[in-house]
Amino acid sequence: MFLEKDIKQIEAKGLTLEKVSNQIEVFKSGIPHVNLVSAARISQGILKFSDEENNELISVFENEKNKISILKFVPASGAATRMFKFLFTFLNDYNPEHESINSYINNQSNKDLYIFFVGLEKFPFYKEVMTKIHELYLNYKSLNTNVKSLLFVKTMLDENLLNYGNSPKGLLPFHEYKNNVISTAFEEHLYESALYSSTESDAKLHFTISEKYKNKFKEEFNRIENKVAIKTGTQFDISFSYQKESTDTIAVTLDDKPFRTEDGSLLFRPSGHGALLENLNDLEADIIFIKNVDNVVVYKYKDEVAKYKKVLAGILIKLQQQIFKFLEAIENNKIDEDKIIKISDFLSDKLNVKISNDFKKYREKYQIEYLKEKLNRPIRVCGMVKNEGEPGGGPFWLKDENGNISLQIIESAQINTKNKKQKEILKESTHFNPVDLVCGVKDYKGNKFDLTEFVDFNAAFITKKTQSGVEIKALELPGLWNGSMANWNTIFVEVPLITFNPVKTVNDLLKAPHQIKD
Numbered sequence: 001m002f003l004e005k006d007i008k009q010i011e012a013k014g015l016t017l018e019k020v021s022n023q024i025e026v027f028k029s030g031i032p033h034v035n036l037v038s039a040a041r042i043s044q045g046i047l048k049f050s051d052e053e054n055n056e057l058i059s060v061f062e063n064e065k066n067k068i069s070i071l072k073f074v075p076a077s078g079a080a081t082r083m084f085k086f087l088f089t090f091l092n093d094y095n096p097e098h099e100s101i102n103s104y105i106n107n108q109s110n111k112d113l114y115i116f117f118v119g120l121e122k123f124p125f126y127k128e129v130m131t132k133i134h135e136l137y138l139n140y141k142s143l144n145t146n147v148k149s150l151l152f153v154k155t156m157l158d159e160n161l162l163n164y165g166n167s168p169k170g171l172l173p174f175h176e177y178k179n180n181v182i183s184t185a186f187e188e189h190l191y192e193s194a195l196y197s198s199t200e201s202d203a204k205l206h207f208t209i210s211e212k213y214k215n216k217f218k219e220e221f222n223r224i225e226n227k228v229a230i231k232t233g234t235q236f237d238i239s240f241s242y243q244k245e246s247t248d249t250i251a252v253t254l255d256d257k258p259f260r261t262e263d264g265s266l267l268f269r270p271s272g273h274g275a276l277l278e279n280l281n282d283l284e285a286d287i288i289f290i291k292n293v294d295n296v297v298v299y300k301y302k303d304e305v306a307k308y309k310k311v312l313a314g315i316l317i318k319l320q321q322q323i324f325k326f327l328e329a330i331e332n333n334k335i336d337e338d339k340i341i342k343i344s345d346f347l348s349d350k351l352n353v354k355i356s357n358d359f360k361k362y363r364e365k366y367q368i369e370y371l372k373e374k375l376n377r378p379i380r381v382c383g384m385v386k387n388e389g390e391p392g393g394g395p396f397w398l399k400d401e402n403g404n405i406s407l408q409i410i411e412s413a414q415i416n417t418k419n420k421k422q423k424e425i426l427k428e429s430t431h432f433n434p435v436d437l438v439c440g441v442k443d444y445k446g447n448k449f450d451l452t453e454f455v456d457f458n459a460a461f462i463t464k465k466t467q468s469g470v471e472i473k474a475l476e477l478p479g480l481w482n483g484s485m486a487n488w489n490t491i492f493v494e495v496p497l498i499t500f501n502p503v504k505t506v507n508d509l510l511k512a513p514h515q516i517k518d
Contacts, residue, residue, distance in 0.1 A: 014246030058312030274477030459483020
């Protein structure tokens with residue numbers, strides 16, 4: 001199947017022939033659907049706390065945070081292209097000489113386009129675009145509305161002009177404050193981090209970015225560092241990494257043969273956010289907050305958002321302290337029948353671990369080994385918001401091929417919706433995963449876990465793409481907060497909707513959490 005030059009290409013990427021061959025086997029065999037047992041709901045896999053309990057958990061975090069190392073991890077490698085999808089279509093299709101802008105919107109029944117133009121002056125980039133337009137078109141004021149509308153979108157998106165569609169999402173104008181002060185999503189993450197992930201020394205943030213944008217991110221940090229430091233009283237330690245080429249996956253034809261480009265070389269593609277597990281695994285911290293780059297709010301909402309980050313971290317610390325005590329007791333042979341029962345109950349009641357039906361039949365030695373293996377894992381506490389129709393993953397109980405039942409974040413693409421029972425369970429889902437995690441990645445001795453050992457490789461994704469006009473199949477690794485963390489200890493907690501404010505389309509910037517009201 002592979003030529004000598006293929007092997008050299010594979011090895012140059014940091015891959016092995018065995019790994020690539022295994023990827024091709026995955027295409028051939030397909031990826032099994034998950035087996036849902038039930039949707040996770042309040043008191044059935046999702047915790048909900050009172051105000052008093054929240055305050056207690058915040059106190060746990062505040063009391064411990066200066067004794068541990070904390071890091072915020074922000075996946076930020078994506079370009080903003082999808083944000084402007086409907087505007088790219090408009091740019092390609094609309095001819096102001098043939099019809100008015102209002103007629104075009106009505107004929108297309110394009111609600112997104114209507115909202116965009118109605119809210120135009122409320123976008124944080126409005127003044128920047130208008131300034132650029134007046135530089136380019138000295139006769140702009142004399143033009144009719146149809147041409148003006150087209151020129152506005154063209155100035156935003158044209159790769160020779162502002163080129164927003166090919167810019168990293170983290171560096172786009174996201175919010176406009178008083179006196180025309182513009183803030184990017186990248187900047188907002190710094191302000192937010194100062195409220196919960198900073199310690200007495202500084203606030204550490206790590207952004208995974210596309211390498212071609214590294215200088216732009218560094219320039220943005222240099223531009224805002226002093227301003228944000230003075231406003232927050234916090235010094236920032238910012239680091240960047242890039243998705244590793246060794247995590248790319250081979251693309252294949254529709255009949256599962258390696259796809260070759262025009263020059264005969266193999267085609268490899270980035271393998272989705274699951275590839276970032278390697279980046280996460282390289283980081284050194286006791287606790288890591290994970291949040292997507294586009295999930296930020298204007299400053300007046302930040303205290304509320306920070307509050308629930310502290311709640312999640314408080315839960316993590318409280319559970320971790322108990323886990324470490326149990327593991328130290330096991331290591332020091334301070335374990336008896338009562339302690340075995342206590343640990344077993346803790347795993348079941350607090351960590352959502354379904355104890356094997358055969359556990360009581362094990363000899364004591366094997367019971368202890370079993371409990372240690374279940375306890376000694378990375379731990380993640382995940383915020384969950386009530387489902388209001390957003391696309392993406394949700395919390396479910398599922399059963400694996402060995403009959404083990406566990407809590408997981410599952411994407412709809414992993415579910416066999418042709419199966420009536422599975423479809424009903426999906427419909428019963430009440431909550432949604434907003435990518436709001438706090439992770440403990442060290443063991444009770446302070447050693448880092450190797451996170452690659454806790455992945456469910458059956459949770460990968462096969463997708464169809466187009467390459468040079470030809471339909472191909474691509475392989476995405478198990479998602480970072482999905483299958484990549486499948487074998488972590490997992491806790492789900494309901495958090496309010498204000499903590500989830502992603503900008504998936506440009507019109508999301510018109511929503512209240514992204515707007516400043518005078």
